Amino acid sequence: MAKIPSLFFTLFYCFLFNFVPIWTAYFSQFSSLRQPDRDPCYDSAGRPVRCVPDFINAAFGKPIVASSTCGTNGKPSRFCLLEESPDGTMRERCEICDAEDLSLAHPAQLLTDLNNPDNLTCWVSEPTTTTTTNISPSNVTLTLNLGKKFESNNRGRTWIPMQFYSSQCENIYKRPKDAKITRENEQEARCTDARSLSPLSNRIAFATLEGRPSALEFEQSPVLQDWVTATDIKIVFNRLSTDQNQIYWLEENIQRFRRDNNNSIFEIGEENFLNSKFGEQMLKERYFYAMAELAVGGRCKCNGHASRCVIDRMGRYACDCKHATTGLDCEKCRPFHYDRPWARAGADDANPCIGISFKNNFQVWVPLPSLIFFAFLPLYFFNFYPINNSK
Template sequence: MMEIMLLFRIIALVTLSNHIVHVTPTDLILHSDLNKKNSVEEKDSNVKVIYEATRSVCYTKGQAVECSPPFTNIAENSEIKATSTCGEHGQPEQVCRYTMGNTKCEVCNTADKFGTHLLTDRHQMNNETCWISGSVQPGNTVNLTLSLGKRFEVYYISLQPCGQLPDSIALYKSSDFGVTWRPWQYFSTDCYRAFRLPTSNEHNAQISLANIQEVLCVALKSSEIHDSSGQSSNVIVFSTTIGRPSTQPWSSALIDWMTMTDLRISLMRFPDHRDDIQHDSNGLFLNPSMLKPSKMFHVGGGVGNGGSYGGLNINHILSETGTLDMSQHRYQSDQHYSKLPSGKTGVHFAFSDLSVGGRCKCNGHSNRCVRDKITDTTSSAANNKDNNGQVKSHWGPLRCDCHHNTEGTDCERCSPGYLDRPWARGTSESANECKRCDCNLHSNSCIFSNQLYLMSMKVSGGVCQDCQHNTVGRRCHNCATGYYRDWTKPVSHDQVCLECRCHPIGSVPNQHCDRKTGQCPCKPGVIGQACNRCQDGYKQTRLHDAPCIKATEHYAYRRKESDQTSLPVKSEQMKPEPSPKCPSCEKSKKRIRFKKFCRCEAGKFCFSYHCSCHLFRSGFHLVRFHIYFSVD
């Protein structure tokens, strides 16, 4: 029964003139359900689930689908910071409540009695708890700030008054954790006086995609009907989507408009009550007698701080951050401002509930938000354990438990290796799952190229990085220089590229084999994939530059070689002279053939009875060869 009542309440809060924020009953997760789930021990003790929508799955029959955390009151039990709370300084203030003809006065002497925790406690239909501000003088402001520590998508904000309404209420949001602030919505009894804006609402304002983030000022009207606890029958509600183009899928501008990390509510009083003349949307004067502010809470004289609490001037509403220029929204103080008569103090603002309906922002790629357990590693081993001997730890910041190959606090980017298409938010039409780069299992790293993506008609834009297994190319689909393709293996095989095995004498130096065929560049007259034999009609020589010459020229070559070796030589020249790095060569040596050479960069060889020592690579081993040429 309670769940049904809460559902009806939320629908009522977000309903404005028959416009309802799109929230379905199956999508609504109550905090009571969340607490029950969190009370059960998680499968992973290092992860604490805060929000989870079990009915919003991220995969259906193996296919990725849009999923989201639950819609709930994200302000519930959250800490609210106020710049002024009744009795916070230990100075008693008398607060009188007028309800149904009766007067009930209390002395407020502690902030806990009327503290901000009462704004976000568990809502009950007969909730009588109210936060009460300190004394607010004319021209001053009280700020309420809610910090969530993560981005949320907000659908509505509601305030339940239980006392005198401020002259104006301004809602500000931050999407960068309080670094900068932007106006979100204004409420005022006089929009023109307060913000130099016309009085409007979500239904008569002409908002299109071009001005979808336009800030409105809505009339703030006091209720004449209050219950026994002093609560007003009116609820101040701001919807982020009603009256704005919100056809699915949402535009990026609307999503940005709905996103916040921090909320600030500024409760303001006009500079004085002498100038009660109001303006309508055209700047015309209205009859002051039309204004009937509620007087639910009254500050008595004789007890309290005598109005000593100064509050914040409207010019410095956001002085805590100093990031928002409020000059265009200042109140115009009267030059003839007169102080309140002696013995009188300011008024108190009072609200019973603050509700913020929204979701943990995961961009359609997760159905739950969690906190990770962080172990204390900064302390020494003796100091990082508690009384039970357990290692000290704490829960980290809130984050999405991402799916669809995404990562980040809000699942706002694709995971490494999944950049074949640009990141996109998941929608009901498409989950927009991040696509793995096609690197043929030779790399786990890639970058996205929008130019290639557009050239491929938005099919593929990934460019692989750090290709392994001697591969190169956009998809690691080609063999690197000095390697060639083994066509007997699939392109994804880790040995698909073989090292070129070009003969050091028969191949052209400083050139590599063809990466597709493995054919080495051969010298004239030399053939074979490795350039290791003479072609038909050619004879082998001992010349490094011309290892094969035509048969018709071979006789002249042999004759010339014979004449050179028949020259008179001294006996000592006939003996082999050992190389300083090689042992003596044997006297009996045969002419070395191409097939006896191992793959290597050929060096210089002696062509007399001398031996030259070289290192050649044979397979994966270094082998020392003694090369000796003799004359037949």
């Protein structure tokens, strides 16, 4: 009763294994008629090579979540800032922020829109003060979701600090200023005085590999590969500069306070001014955070097995994997391609995943899962196509 299914299995097995080389040989004759693929993941001879997506501004067009935005508390707010006048002097200019009026709104989405020099835009936090002794709004955050891993790396579940900026690194963050990075602490966040980086500019640039000893051996450093990988980026504004009172507005507005109070005979000082209703309002209008643009340069992380990222069928941002790899980051081999363990592509070896290979007159190597499939094939036909030999 079991002989016929076994015979069918034998015939099917032989037919399959004899058909594959014939099929391959038949279609190979047409290969020269096709235009060669210009896929950067393969060389001119069709051999796998390391490939990477283009270096892009990964933040462009991405939504940003801000914990504070001006004009969103149900009423417009007023903020004041310094700007250079045509004669070179610094003058104060105040504006109204209203989230309900697009022409007056300053939402976080302006950080990742198209940067137009003729129409500069910016995000502004809600001007606020907590008390007259703690004059700075604290812990205002901007959170950017990149959509996938770019070269916290677990979609915002945990956060790892990458850089601190402060004029008081020791006092505020308990970290030495510009600490030296060694091979033993290559994932250590440094603290730097941003004013020393760009004293004449408000632009700050952070390079993830700067000062990291293994930067020149990046492809052989899993530690640094993990260090530069992120799915989400969070910027935390902890406090404003402590010297803004003097360089910004305090002395000028004390004089204004005196004038508005009819040149009161008492000598007003900084403490009295800050504790006055007028002083508190003036203080509030000048204590806020603002940023014009947020750019994140990076490559979609594909481990050297893809040259681009696409939107997959589930709406996720994923690598267009080559070299018989699969996954959002090409981080594993396709089914039945386990001839050797998965590996990241390198400059000298693309490390493609390998499955069935044809060698020496089409001798066939079959992966273990395939053998298991064929071993159970007779049972499949036996169970679903029973043969009745009874007379």
